Amino acid sequence: MKKITISLFALTLALTMVLAGCSGGKNDSAPSGSSETGAAGKVVKLKFWGAVPEESGPKEAVDNWNKANPDIQVEYVRFVNDESGNTKLETALLAGDQVDLFINYRMDKLAKRIEAGMVEPLDGYIEQSGFDLADNFGENSITKFGDKTYYIPAIILNDFVSLNKTFLDEANLPIPQEWTWDEYMDYAAKLTQGDGADKRWGSYTDLLQPKIFEYLDKAVKTELGPDAFYKEDGSSNFDDPAFKRYFDIMYNLEKTLKAQPPIAEAKATKMEGIQLYLTNKVAMHWIGTASLRNIKNTTDYPHDFITAFAPPPKLTDNSKYLGGGTGYLDFTTINAKSQNKDAAWKFMQWYVTEGNEPLIAGGRVPAWKKADQDKVASLILGENPEKLFDVESFKQVVFADVEYVRDTKFDHLAEIQKIVEEEGERVLIGEKPTEDAVKSMKERADKLLLGSQ
Structure with missing residues (x-):
């Protein structure tokens, strides 16, 4: 240990x-x-x-x-x-x-x-x-x-991507077993259809309303591992290319590919990812095991498609920590x-x-x-799970043998989270380019972390 x-x-x-x-x-x-x-x-x-x-x-x-x-x-x-x-x-x-x-x-x-x-x-x-x-x-x-x-x-705690298998089959896309954010963006683009009120989004990276820090945290830690926000000298790590890379991905999903709801629209209309997913308005949706109860709830969310599961995307092909921000x-x-x-x-x-x-x-x-993994899967997915879930892909992501990230540094974490949320939103609404946003994140976080030295 x-x-x-x-x-x-x-x-x-x-x-x-x-x-x-x-x-x-x-x-x-x-x-x-x-x-x-x-x-x-x-x-x-x-x-x-x-x-x-x-x-x-x-x-x-x-x-x-x-x-x-x-x-x-x-x-x-x-x-x-x-x-x-x-x-x-x-x-x-x-x-x-x-x-x-x-x-x-x-x-x-x-x-x-x-x-x-x-x-x-x-x-x-x-x-x-x-x-x-x-x-x-x-x-x-x-x-x-x-x-x-x-x-x-x-x-x-397992986070993973839920996928509407009907939409996957229509696009001739297999259930991903391991993938990168580049492949995720490709899937999102291919699964996006229509315009206006009839639009089906390819992706929605949240359980409820957008949380910029939470999903940046998951993404960069697949690449950087524990204590991703800190350097050994006590300063912040926001000048690492992984942070700019993640914001570029989110910008591309929303602005370039138009495969994910713009954050301003999502916040203004209080979009809830699980509701969009279960009403066929979103093809891929980030979810945790606790939210599977909503998929099982066919009384409030009637639907007849099968939900398949994929692990969180890696930031690069060489990313080591497939567990990302999930873990014990x-x-x-x-x-x-x-x-x-x-x-x-x-x-x-x-x-x-x-x-x-x-x-x-x-x-x-x-x-x-x-x-007992079979018993765990049965308890979580409920009776006759094959009517709603691709059980095999569920087991693969929930019981995956991955190395989870275990942080040990938390200095000014609440304030750093606020900085990430503010600067990240400026990127996604088009107010700042990604390089300027991560530069501001670095400067603001270092002021906090090094101010007392």
Whole structure:
């Protein structure tokens, strides 16, 4: 497993600074030796915080555990995975409210919580219980911080391209098994038809409304790998040709080929990619496993075409990281101040392996290597999947053996995202050429990153 040393974050805002100051206590990697699971007749009550609505699987998972383990009873507490929701979680941790286990949905959030002393190292528990991380999750599934293991990923988040197979067949185009952005643009052009209200777009690179940063992030990381936005000297990496290349691609799709809705139109009319795709207005559409529920929902989205699947395009033929911006997620952790760490570890081992099966139907593909792939596919795609899906291409993209990107640097990431969104939109509306936009991105990001040096 890759071992890194966590970069020291300048924790912003008073709350985060207080968290760092109040972490207190000894935070070593050995099991606490607490006796909460050993007292005869005592029922340990855990609180497990996560962001998935309980009706989408967590309640069933917790109920399954509680039925089989009367001595350790778990209650699921939901927080919304946005800024206010994450603040709610961190406030509860700071205030000493009961949070025994919690799931992190962004690595930068997890990294700050580790630095603030809020997360229990797991190495002692792993060693004592003989829990083989490599065997269960793979050699490169976990990033270590300060040579310690703080989390286990519960799922793999897969993004891929959905394709209307009827339109593919009409254009005599095969289902791509590996492709570049050049080939993607060629497909988009060939699949575009008509004009005006009757136009069928070849491509729409979003789940809902356009998100420039999110898809730039996915594209450049296939080529640049982890920490794509940063150089070793602490400056930004926006002068790498990969960034200009991506904006050139998006400009060509929208302005030159007219194969993708212009961003101004998409934002003004609040275009939703999944709705366009399921009403035959878009031939290729970026999607994640969680959004497959919409394709299965033929009541609200009646359609009779088969959806096929392709992996994210590579930026160049030599791109190494085919996983791009996808990868391990649902980073499951134990609160460093939990009074029930031994019991929490028992539940955690179960949850990240067989225990989170009830969440699969909602599109959360287990990171556990021993999960039954046929069963996972069946749970996600539903009954009689061949009526709506090309099952073989689905399995190829969802269970692909690829090297996922695992970032370790997050300095000023929120501000950098805002810069990318602003400069990228200027490119796509024709206000700036791509070379000027990436130059501005570099200058603005460097001012942030190097301003304190």
